[in-house]
Amino acid sequence: MGFNTAVFYDIENLLKGYSFSQQMVANLSLKDILETVRQTGKIGQIALQRAYANWSDPRLAIMRGEINELGIDPIQVFGFSRDQKKNAADIQLAIDAIDLAHVRPSLEVFVIVSGDGGFAALAKKLHEYGKVVVGCAYRTATNKTFQAVCDAFVWINDPDEGEEERPQRAAASAPSGVSSMVEVYDPRNVRLAQRIKPLKTLTPDGIVAKTREILEWYARDPTSQTDLTRSGIYLSVIQEAIKYAVPGFQPIRLGFAKFIEYMQYVCKGTDFCIARPLNSQAVLALRSAVQKGVEILPDVDRREVHTPETYRSILATGSPIFRLPSASDFYAVVSWLAQHPVQQSDIGSAIEAIVAGLDGEISSEAVKLALLSLVSANVFLREPEGVSLSEQRLSLPLENRSAAVILDKVRKAARQKLTGVLGEVREEVLQGLIPEIG
Template identity: 40%
Template sequence: MPNEAANNEQTFLISLLKATYQNQELYPILQDNLSKLNDNLALMLRKWVSDRFAKEPANAINIARVIVKLSTTIQSFEQGNPAINLEIAIAGYETVLQIYNREKFPKESNIVQQALITAYQQRQHTLSKTLGELQQQTVQTQTQIKIVTEQLQQELQQANLQFKDLNTIIRHFKQQAISSDSTSLITELHDLKQRQIRLEEFTNTANDLPKIEKFNTAIFYDIENLTMGRNEPNLNFSLKQIQTDVEKVGMVNKIAIQCAYADWSDSRLRLLKNQIQELGIEAVQIFDYSHKRNAADMQLAIDVMELAQSRPTLEVFVIVSGDGAFAALAKKLHEYGKSVIGCAYEGQMNRVLKSVCDRFIPIPAPQVKIEDIQVTEVTEDNLFNDEIFVKTNKILQELQQNSQQASQLQKAGISMSQIHQILRNNIPDFDEKWKKYNSKFTNFIKRIIEESNTGLDISNNKLIWKEKLNTISHGSSKKAIKGLNNSSINLKEIAVTAKV
């Protein structure tokens, strides 16, 4: 009955949202429905919120407040599965950031960002705790296997000694021609041989058991170095490929910790979010206090030295950066008996850092994307072939065909902020694509209107019908003519009126 279960979960989600909106106590509801607090609820919450934002953009802010309140409550709920509760809360926070952008809602955006960072840290703590328990179990299992193997080897040695003694006795009795006793001794010798064979087979089996590799590696990503700066960050690299290349190095067994340092509130880095989540990388939020000091480098070095002292099982430290400042960090790690792997773009890694690393993994030099081409390279000929131009023009035409939105265009017009939100909801990465024209949003829309002849215009920061603008202008002209006919004015006044 999958459909019935899904309907029940959706009904439960709606009841939670209504109770949150009405300021009801949520803990009793959660306690009575612990079985419904699962991964499906997190996925359902993401889908429901995204659908509501798309269908009800005018009500998006109110919906966002309810989602933040619900996520905060579930994050602090101690019953059920804490890990799943965190995933539900994270789903709510991440979807709300679609609305709470830093430009329009800086306060709300910072609150949600901090809550999301706390949830990420809690999830990392839970994962680290689980990994620690598994590692402890692994060590205990290896110890038990070692003890059993040693016991078997001792028994095998004893059996070999007994076998040698019996061989000596048999040779002695054969010389004395005592056939009856020799027969019993031969039988006993045969049994001992069989026992020896079984012990050897068991020992070989124990030795052939797969060795459990330990988590001995930590990777630290300097995202600002990978993006080659902040002004125009390059995102044409693969964290997955970097991790794969690291795992191929012989000294690396398993990766225990991965941390990526950046100002994750920068909306341009959200393209890395899927890779971060998929690879289990902890996103460490960094706020630079001065543009002359790299706070990410400082925090990375502090975390590395702390782990080098507190985690003796970590033997390999991977620094994904070509910054020469990390050369001193690599030397200090060597003093602690740790191995260091450097990873950076080919030809852009500091030679001193490369020389002190035990291994170096090159990253292919980034290729310039089409999206990175400056606006000066966009000509009138290729404007009509631009994907963002075509999609925006199509949505503007759909506004004219929609009865409700067409009525708004004819009466009061639709504000440019609403037009911006509609385009963002319908075009993936809209802001990144139109900003390459290096102009204001209003000028961008005005250019599309002029090029495509959509029958629209912009007046008082609103999108309206051209017919309405013409009507307004025509009415004003009639009033002006009527005033000229009904009053006595001089030529100077006529000239001023005409100019206006």
């Protein structure tokens, strides 16, 4: 296949609306999305890429480097903002796609990175022109009609999947004597709390045993049993029950970055499994009752806690957040920054300056991750105070103009966070992520 593919990114959809945070933008990697699409083998060589957003929004400045690096044309849509017309980006994307289908007959594959149902009509029209349409979106944020009319659909990782917790509220019938515990509100869990006692001593084996005790209770409870054999029970319900029964429960303490991974481990060797119905969130189900077409997620083994992967997962979730690039890239960025300290620079300009200063040998994505980690470690002076990062100017104070000092600051901040979760930190593992000079 020649240069026959066009890729269109609906940035509004990828950021899940207009009220996105700076961290949401930081977590979004168009490079990862593009690589996921390429790995499917469903596209040819890319002739053009366009990303639709209100690029004048200062919150998106952090993406400038990645956009340029990937050769993506940023299409300015002023309607993309918190207050202006919602569908402006969608409309412009659709108009451009139809126009290109006419004026660029060599384009045969149109990749639409969005889960918006409005693009179903666009896909049908492109089919009339003999074009292949590939959709790409988060599994739980995809319109079924759009998915159905696409010739292929590519799922991309949703950073929020499995991490969102439903709001907790008090249950009137919660058992007495557990006021200090997490309160439950799901009716099934209210009944469960009257039968299962919270764990008093936390050990890895004890936590797993208590979790399986909870699963067995669901299998005995008439209502829950029916749910298990029909639609399954959402993992958020299971998570609520475990947090009640295991005070301070955190799956990362057992080596699992996400709750869903922990559940895949707990279900190993049991009658239970984690299943994912089409276009829905994962659920707990009985293996013998999983319906045809429902994906059963594989069981997983217990993982070692003190590993680079586990440390990275802990550092990348919660606050402060440290999404570290490779140790060599991190060292290169810090060394350059110590010799060329930024002064009164916005985050986007700082990224571009460092990428250029390192002759493009370090990707803008790696530089972005490094700078955000430095921000989390309070390496920079940020002005003015009380506004978002996108509106601030960064300056490197005189006392931090040493690579050794900067790395030590980040290491101390990371160590403090890791200790709060794991209780102890293995220095050799931490130094593998954040190098030490000298």
